[in-house]
Amino acid sequence: MMDVITSKDNSKVKYLASLHDARTARREGVVFVEGVRSCEDALGCGVVPTVVVADEAHADWAKKISEETGCDALLLNDVCFKKISQTVHPQGVALVAKRPEMSGEITLRGDNKDIFMCLEDIQDPGNLGTMIRTADAFGLTAVIISPTTCDPYNDKVIRATMGSVWHIPIVRKTMDECFEYFTKTGTETLAMHLKGNELNVNELSLPCAYFIGNEGDGLTDETTAKCSKFVKIPMKGQAESLNAAVAASVIGYELSKLI
Amino acid sequence: MMDVITSKDNSKVKYLASLHDARTARREGVVFVEGVRSCEDALGCGVVPTVVVADEAHADWAKKISEETGCDALLLNDVCFKKISQTVHPQGVALVAKRPEMSGEITLRGDNKDIFMCLEDIQDPGNLGTMIRTADAFGLTAVIISPTTCDPYNDKVIRATMGSVWHIPIVRKTMDECFEYFTKTGTETLAMHLKGNELNVNELSLPCAYFIGNEGDGLTDETTAKCSKFVKIPMKGQAESLNAAVAASVIGYELSKLI
Numbered sequence: 428m429m430d431v432i433t434s435k436d437n438s439k440v441k442y443l444a445s446l447h448d449a450r451t452a453r454r455e456g457v458v459f460v461e462g463v464r465s466c467e468d469a470l471g472c473g474v475v476p477t478v479v480v481a482d483e484a485h486a487d488w489a490k491k492i493s494e495e496t497g498c499d500a501l502l503l504n505d506v507c508f509k510k511i512s513q514t515v516h517p518q519g520v521a522l523v524a525k526r527p528e529m530s531g532e533i534t535l536r537g538d539n540k541d542i543f544m545c546l547e548d549i550q551d552p553g554n555l556g557t558m559i560r561t562a563d564a565f566g567l568t569a570v571i572i573s574p575t576t577c578d579p580y581n582d583k584v585i586r587a588t589m590g591s592v593w594h595i596p597i598v599r600k601t602m603d604e605c606f607e608y609f610t611k612t613g614t615e616t617l618a619m620h621l622k623g624n625e626l627n628v629n630e631l632s633l634p635c636a637y638f639i640g641n642e643g644d645g646l647t648d649e650t651t652a653k654c655s656k657f658v659k660i661p662m663k664g665q666a667e668s669l670n671a672a673v674a675a676s677v678i679g680y681e682l683s684k685l686i
Numbered sequence: 687m688m689d690v691i692t693s694k695d696n697s698k699v700k701y702l703a704s705l706h707d708a709r710t711a712r713r714e715g716v717v718f719v720e721g722v723r724s725c726e727d728a729l730g731c732g733v734v735p736t737v738v739v740a741d742e743a744h745a746d747w748a749k750k751i752s753e754e755t756g757c758d759a760l761l762l763n764d765v766c767f768k769k770i771s772q773t774v775h776p777q778g779v780a781l782v783a784k785r786p787e788m789s790g791e792i793t794l795r796g797d798n799k800d801i802f803m804c805l806e807d808i809q810d811p812g813n814l815g816t817m818i819r820t821a822d823a824f825g826l827t828a829v830i831i832s833p834t835t836c837d838p839y840n841d842k843v844i845r846a847t848m849g850s851v852w853h854i855p856i857v858r859k860t861m862d863e864c865f866e867y868f869t870k871t872g873t874e875t876l877a878m879h880l881k882g883n884e885l886n887v888n889e890l891s892l893p894c895a896y897f898i899g900n901e902g903d904g905l906t907d908e909t910t911a912k913c914s915k916f917v918k919i920p921m922k923g924q925a926e927s928l929n930a931a932v933a934a935s936v937i938g939y940e941l942s943k944l945i
Contacts (some may be wrong), residue, residue: 566922
């Protein structure tokens with residue numbers, strides 16, 4: 428039987444609550460995952476928690492995960508769980524795991540059919556999560572994010588990826604590092620740009636990297652200028668542009684036909 | 687020079703604040719639109735406000751819109767504006783307009799190339815807004831929403847549509863009414879379903895209606911069974927499914943190639 432922590436001043440509670448701050452979580456090298464579905468996704472993908480956290484109603488869950496993975500388990504009363512929770516309606520389960528490395532080498536497919544989704548300055552966690560989920564669904568090689576793109580290991584992003592954040596490599600690189608890498612590997616670079624030619628998958632080839640810019644401002648001129656091709660998604664209606672995650676998905680879908 | 691309302695107990699302030707409640711807004715037959723971008727989108731699409739509301743910093747804006755459209759203008763101090771605002775960081779501008787009719791007849795294109803996006807029980811306002819934006823971008827004829835789909839004239843949905851909520855017809859129908867209408871008009875009905883055949887636009891024809899289900903549960907069995915074809919989006923990667931708005935966008939994009 429585990430002890431239940433009942434004091435909001437407990438040092439472990441304070442530590443977990445401090446992870447609300449994205450910079451603290453990054454500095455500590457950890458990811459805070461919350462909610463039944465997100466925790467199950469992470470565990471199902473082989474994520475080994477350093478600690479699982481539960482309210483009293485989920486004590487059995489915490490015990491089970493702790494026994495299966497050898498991690499520590501913490502039981503909190505409702506007041507303490509609410510303090511460490513990052514959601515409005517806490518579900519009573521959370522875990523902390525080591526933050527995946529985002530500076531590693533990219534492992535290529537080996538058949539020269541790699542597709543890279545490159546995101547410059549994406550700010551909305553829901554959009555970023557949806558894009559990661561899409562990239563995973565369509566079999567892309569990796570998602571590359573610029574230094575100013577929001578943290579992919581933020582709880583909202585993790586939730587929107589529905590587990591994909593643990594499947595597909597996510598690499599943080601400057602746009603200059605990207606172009607250097609793509610030049611070296613003979614990878615075509617596509618700028619998604621409203622002034623580009625209409626997307627026609629028959630005119631494209633793999634390996635290919637496509638660049639999607641900030642939700643409000645699109646790609647920077649610098650990044651656009653460095654791409655070898657400009658394409659836009661044909662739109663026969665009135666809206667001037669698509670949601671960034673939708674644009675990233677449509678082009679990812681078309682390119683995946685070439686795999 | 688307009689008077690500035692400074693009392694939170696003012697009846698107009700209370701009325702505007704009451705519109706936070708979606709049912710109240712529906713019962714009153716109005717839409718509450720907030721923020722610079724959303725208000726400009728609405729006005730740019732010819733929406734005539736019944737009243738514009740601004741904080742003192744945006745008095746000139748309110749005066750201008752009031753003069754241009756003949757609507758009333760209300761100036762509120764910051765405390766009162768915060769009370770009527772539905773956002774965490776109010777931008778100081780809002781408007782109220784007559785709620786568009788959602789029970790009208792659908793106007794067809796006339797060339798038999800109609801595409802309908804039919805949404806059953808979509809719950810996330812951001813998803814619904816993104817879908818409406820996509821339907822407008824790809825030139826679809828209308829978005830049809832089930833009775834349990836969230837309110838398209840909720841402020842979050844309006845924001846996510848980036849103005850498209852004012853461009854494309856949005857009609858609320860039961861799924862039974864949909865199938866009756868599509869049978870009558872000879873419209874092919876497509877269920878987006880993970881057990882369907884892989885999407886191939888060459889096997890599809892217009893007019894066509896495609897059905898997208900709830901974010902967690904997908905389409906109901908009843909609706910799926912009534913569709914004439916089942917299709918799924920080919921996914922070569924690991925994720926088991928796509929975000930509902932992404933799925934709706936990919937199929938909408940493919941079908942729009944047939945227009």
